[in-house]
Amino acid sequence: MGGAGPGAADEHRPVTVVPGAVPRRQLCFAWGPAEVLVCETLFGRTGEGAPSTSRVFVVRRDQDIYIQTLRKLFNESHGIFMGLQRSEEELAGKSRKAQLVQVSKNYRSVIRACMEDMHQAAISTRDPALQGQYSTQVSILSAMELIWNLCEILFVEAAAAGPLLLRLLDWVRLHVCDVDSMVREVLSSENPSKHKLFWNVVDIFVLQGRMDEARHLLSKEASANPTSMNMYKILDDLMKKMPVPSLGNTQTLTELELKWQHWHEECQRYLQDGTFASNPHMESICKILLGDEDAILEKKELMTTWYHFLVTRLLYSHPTVKPMELRFYAQSSMDLFLGGESSPEPLDMILMAAFEFEMHQVIKECSIVLSNWWFVAHLTDLLDHCKLLQSHNLYFGSNMREFLLLEYASGLFSHHSLWQLGVDYFDHCPQYGRVYLELHIERIPLSTEQKALKVLRICEQRQMHEQVRSICKIMAMKALRNNRLGSALSWSIRAKDAAFATLISDRFLKDYCERGCFSDLDLIDNLGPSMLLSDRLTFLGKYREFHRLYGEKRFPEAARLLLTLMTAHIAPCSFWMTLLTDALPLLEQKEVIFSAEQTYELMRCLEDLTAGNPDKQKFQDDDVETTKVEMLRLALARNLARVIVKEGTVEGS
């Protein structure tokens, strides 16, 4: 599904072959957040008899997310993206533009850095398959940078006539990379001007408008070949005098055009009077200077691409080309260069769309061709910040920027370690970002508590209460399954999940009833204010306090607390019997602990329990229980007797 982009609805629909699926078998599918589940069906296979296995495939939408070496691209561009979102829109005119151009350059430098890493990886690996993979990536990254750079010149910087040409020249120079090695080879040879590549290198320099370098090389030829000295001097002079647009405001376009016209006529004169007739190389250079299309086209091999041809053509025939005129030259350059021999490739179509200022076409074509969402998402976001995309609304989703960012971030979320980057992207999608985040965040595998804490922090910062609850519940359930009651409780306290805290408290109490002692005292003794989260938790804390008081032999306090637990209905009815049994040793103490009134209350509790219990059978059937009740009654009666005597004595005295 690599890059089934927003334009996938029309004729360019890319076909993805599901590897491993039986050809021609009917497949069914279900959309996931970032993947598609594909499954083989039984449809049309009725005649086959023996049932064969059906498999389920996971098809990822953004494959590049999983390429190890591209992670640097995702991580570093995240920082740039965030910087752009934070950047001040108030900055006026020029400084804002400079800021945006800088952002664009930063993105490109990340692409280039990645390309270099990938290139290094390709060189250093011995595995040919891997090498091929890296090389493919290098060429994809290189194409991405090429497109981005052009968009930067045309849309972000929106270079005006004059500087526009200089920028395009830089663009071409940056992306024709094998010149330097050729130059080195020529210059390091014993006699450079006799080198077989000498004139090629000179031509390349001229075609790229690198006049100083071309002249430097030519001077070698002149010194080695005194007979052509005069000819050389004239050509050198022409090249030196060639007027070029300046970046500053030192000259107006009209001035430039005038100077250029003058210079052009001078070149024309020399060519016509046959000054260079004896040297075909120099003559051809002069023709190039004159913008002779055929002469330039002869050097097709040296230019390699139609857009190089376009820029060279502009340099020597329309140096003051306006942005809006580019489309005509671009189209005719492509036609001339390809000459019907080959048809334009996707990259050509994208660049052409850029020259035609069809921004949406550029984005659409890139979405279809590239196997990642990174490029279109970031480029579109940048163009949106340049206020270039506002008028365009999609018939689905909110707008193109948000649509693409959502797709990209969804891809990040499907990755086990890049998902955190995705959060920030969702945050900057005003319309659907929140919904997407909510859906994705719940699907992050919570392998360790630390990871869970990170996810939780993200949700808490965004007031995503539902998700906070669910994550804590998952973690609490996990802890419970692992018999880590303490951890389970602290997770439910974090989520303020009273129901779950009750459940865990019950587990504690059950354990206590079975074993006769508490586990996890360090936790229960230190519940603090969190005790108030659920009634059962309060009871657990208080009940433990009773045990502590009892252990410290603070019997009257212990007795009072025990009674309160029942009378104030803090204890669940099911636990009353245990509490009453706990009262037994207190009743049996040498000293009288329960007052007469307290004893009456205890008796009432016991009666409530036995009488009020609809399941009376239970007590009758269960011998142990019956004995317990009998013993309690006896103990209570004895205590009452003792306390009446005691209180009577005290009052009497």
Added chain:
Amino acid sequence: HGDVSAKFCSRRSADALRPLPPRLQSPDVFATAGTTICDNRISIWSSGDLGNAGLNGEYHGEPRLLCDIQHNGDVMDMQFLDQERIVVASSTGTVTIFRHHQNNQTLSANHRWEKAHYHVDQDTSCGGAACTGVVCSNPEIVTVGEDGRINLFRADQKDAVRTIDNADSSTLHAVTFLRTTEILTVNSIGQLKIWDLRHQRNEPSQIFSLAGDRVPLHCVDRHPNQQHIVATGGQDGMLSIWDIRQGTMPVSLLNAHEAEMWEVHFHPSDPDHLFTCSEDGSLWHWDASTNVSEKPSFLHQGGRSTAYLSHSTINQSVVSAWLSNDPTKDRMEITNLIPNQTLSVNSLDVLGPCLVYGTDTEAIYVNRQLFA
């Protein structure tokens, strides 16, 4: 604040990294770990051009990868045992010693304790519990985990020397040595516990806890010279300073980060400086030294009172750095070393003039002129 050079590891954040003990004067080598599921690696880096460090203190080298090795599970923590061996705590509950062979720059697994931390049953195929913290004092290794278990290993022994099952009912987040036989642990219900490993009793010798809401504590470090001073960092980003000689509550609570504080470290040789890092993407440098220097020095006043005051003065300067009861701490100088970082800073370490930290943008940074 000094030169920071960055290196993107192109794998999960350096979740734990430790400089080697210094050789010569310069901490040149450090280890990092990534925490992805499919490609988890332990790496040894050289933090700059070893040979080309300029005499004027300028370093131009990026951190350079020396060697790396695959690791099973997320790396939760790691510590250098000595110059050649690193102990790594895994989310699978396994504790591994890796050896760094410096002659041919390779890493190999030296020893492994499978499922040192586990839930329910050690022998089942699953059920490993994340080992959250490790601390070494050669040859002893102490690990703690989500299972609330404390293990004491010796590098040269196959089985654990001592295991305290269910030492804590909640998750133990970090561990450090207090003294040779005593350790400090922090847990997810805001408790700081001291364990004396000489005692056979499976209970802590002392429990300290935060008042009020039991905010989980994530990291702990002990003052290198004054062992009674302990710093911890919590889930709310708060820095707590404890005096374990007195009370059961922290001496001071300092509002710090906006989210979990993942690590806290006193500077090993200059302990008036403290470093903390957090989920909120900040890394703070706490400088308490200004606090001390501005105190009037009674020692230099001369006269008869000197002898009388000297004792209390020493105490005061000792106290003033971290234990001063001044709740406002207005003299403490705090600097955020990484403004504009958006993703979590998971770990840090300091040694000499060097600070190393790793972030969730899968990058490690080296700051070589900390006090510049």
